[in-house]
Amino acid sequence: MSTADRIAALRSEGEAAVSSATGTAELEEVRVRFLGRKAELPNLLRDVGKLPPDERGPVGKGANEARKAIEAAVEARRAELEAAELEARLAADVVDVTLPGSPAVPAGHHHVITAVRREIEDVFLGLGFRVAEGPEADLVYYNFDALNFLSNHPTRLEADTFYLADDIVLRTHTSPMQVRAMELQPPPIYIIVPGRTYRRDNDATHTPQFHQVEGLAVDEDVTLGDLQGTLLSFARAIFGDERDVRLRPHFFPFTEPSVEVDVSCFNCTHGFLRDGGRCPLCKGTGWIEILGAGMVDPNVFGYVREHGYDPDRIQGFAFGMGIERIAFLKHRVPDLRMFYENDLRMLEQFG
Template sequence: MQIPQDLIETAKLELRSVNTQAEFFQLRARFLGKKSFIHKSFQKLKDLDPSEKASIAKDLNELKNNLNKLFENSLRDIDINGSRDNIDVSLPEDLYDLGSEHPISKILNKVIEYFIPLNFQIFSGNEIETDYYNFEALNFSENHPARQMHDTFYLKSNIKSNRDFLLRTHTSNTQIHCMLKETMPLYMLSPGRVYRCDSDNTHLPMFTQIEGLVVDEEVTFGDLKGLLIDFLENFFNQKMEVRFRPSYFPFTEPSAEVDIKFGKKGWLEILGCGMIHPNVLNGCNVNTKKFRGFAFGMGIERLAMLYYGVDDIRDFYSSNLDFLNQFKP
């Protein structure tokens, strides 16, 4: 077997014309890859006479080592000095479809940003809840319509319990957990997903809600009104016509629906609120002779529809990029 003496010089000569790493690795494969002279020669060693096999193997190993060093040094030179590519600055840049914050997340964060400077703390609650925390502790009667199967998603469970498990229908369950665990006074926000058996262009079976609760000394309905009016004017960044309509919620008394006058649409319901019912406070071992409180809750999708002028709530979850891209900063 004859080993070409000029293989190293040939490799050096061809390396001078290499401009990119891609060209480098192609050339390296020619001299050291599976189809190279070196690789094929090692495969032929088994057919040689033992008397010449040792010396030829030694020469091949020496040649292979020298080629490896040559290519390693050349690659280092390319890495240090950068690719020798000629960059065509006239070519269009690659376009990347970057994600962005979802409009519902934007609105939720906008709401939270208003209340945090007022010393409200954020608490997360259970999405899978017992009937007690979702209904009973909030003063819902046994025959209340909201407890029926057509309004609430009840769950089958292997857990031995005398309580029914369900997907919470509001974030109000969190206020019960907090009042049982936290010391008073308490200023809390509870954002999260809630679930109801309802679906049309303004309702979804899953939506985002945020609940606010204040328990302190000498809290009044006037404090609640002032807080919510200021919040709405801050949120929409304009003076708002706001009205409080008497309403009924089992966990507040008195209760009110809050409407805003919104352009040509007229009066629109925006949230519900009220003073916390004494039965709820007593059930959470709150000293009602010293403390009282108020609560309010709003749907984030509802706020987002008004803020962005969206007519169909289902658009927010349609995964339609044309729709979602309009909310990019």
């Protein structure tokens, strides 16, 4: 067999072997057998110089074409085999992304403040109130003026309140929604307004940002007794069925009469612990202050009279509580700032 015929035969054998390879490892063996340093085809190329001059050109050209053809066939087959192997691996290693990771990541839960807020909302929704929300940056008009705050009231000072402009503040309470809500609908109205509020305070019982729930009920023949009954239902839902509430006279610019609301202490009996010591939670009084409230001042209705709030025809009550304070009492947290320090040892107790 002539050298040219042998080259043609090697090319045919190599391409056939490549096409029949069933894996990348087998394909590599074929490549080495036909194109490796000791393979016949490369040796023929190296020995071209030993041939008669008239055979060198055709033999060299044929050997190069055979080598390139086998190399191209190897690369094409390798791409086919790698694609098939990848497809097989993907089919065999399907990952269900809906399954938990390994190791499993503990499920998250609401922050204690969010959990208490939702618990408060659920109580008042059950009492027939609806939830409303308002802007955190509000006009001085809604935050102070329309709520009957005198022009020289201390909370208007920059030492107490964050001003964004002369007539815009970060709301100091969620009470601005009283007037905003009454502007949007005529009576009757029964709403609670949860949300963030801001004041220049920072100590064990105050934080610059905190959360409040404002309540407003306006209808005909609403009385202070209705307020007391509503808050009694709230206190028993949050702190236990044995709780009682009492109202003490107080002053707020936007309610008249105004009251502080206390709940009977859930840590002691009449101010004393079982060992006879004075209760540190209620300081021996048997009562714990939880919120401020009162009957809506007629002056506030004066700002929304044209919306159907005639103070000679309707009455209402309002109340405001700090969500942190409710959580503080419910879960016996000693310092409000702990709610915001993001210490997981503390937060994971309330999952």
